[in-house]
Amino acid sequence: MILRKALLFVLAIAIVGILTIVTNSPTTVLAHKDKVVDQTIELTLSDFFYQAKGAAKNAPITVKAGQLVRFVLTNPSKLVHEMHIGRKANTKDQLYDESLDDMYDSVWLNPGQSAELWVKIPDKPGEWELGCFHEEHYNAGMKTKLIIQPKS
Numbered sequence: 001m002i003l004r005k006a007l008l009f010v011l012a013i014a015i016v017g018i019l020t021i022v023t024n025s026p027t028t029v030l031a032h033k034d035k036v037v038d039q040t041i042e043l044t045l046s047d048f049f050y051q052a053k054g055a056a057k058n059a060p061i062t063v064k065a066g067q068l069v070r071f072v073l074t075n076p077s078k079l080v081h082e083m084h085i086g087r088k089a090n091t092k093d094q095l096y097d098e099s100l101d102d103m104y105d106s107v108w109l110n111p112g113q114s115a116e117l118w119v120k121i122p123d124k125p126g127e128w129e130l131g132c133f134h135e136e137h138y139n140a141g142m143k144t145k146l147i148i149q150p151k152s
């Protein structure tokens with residue numbers, strides 16, 4: 001089920017430059033091999049926070065418009081977690097009213113699962129957010145700022 005969802009993501013999202021691969025083991029990404037990754041962010045999704053490697057829980061993450069960012073996502077917890085990217089949180093509908101990319105909804109990770117999310121950061125500088133709207137996770141604090149710096 002999750003895999004089928006992931007494949008749909010790949011079909012839908014590759015068009016606009018975001019590629020997701022979900023797997024139970026370390027991932028090899030088959031597309032975009034010719035592209036240079038500008039930044040890799042290893043991110044843990046757990047109860048109830050995002051934590052980039054070497055940073056504090058829910059510490060803001062900074063990226064730059066136009067860059068190709070590779071998120072390596074891991075869920076070591078016993079709960080399902082997900083990652084939406086957007087702003088204007090809408091907990092009633094469990095999404096952001098403004099998505100960073102309209103073609104991208106979210107990545108879902110089962111307990112113990114990993115995924116890679118390759119994002120061509122759009123030219124939308126400013127303050128965005130990563131959030132998990134599964135059950136009450138967002139209200140429990142599972143969100144973190146994503147700062148998009150303008151192109152230099």
Ligand SMILES: [Cu+2]
Nearest residue numbers: 081082132137
């Ligand atoms: Cu969650």
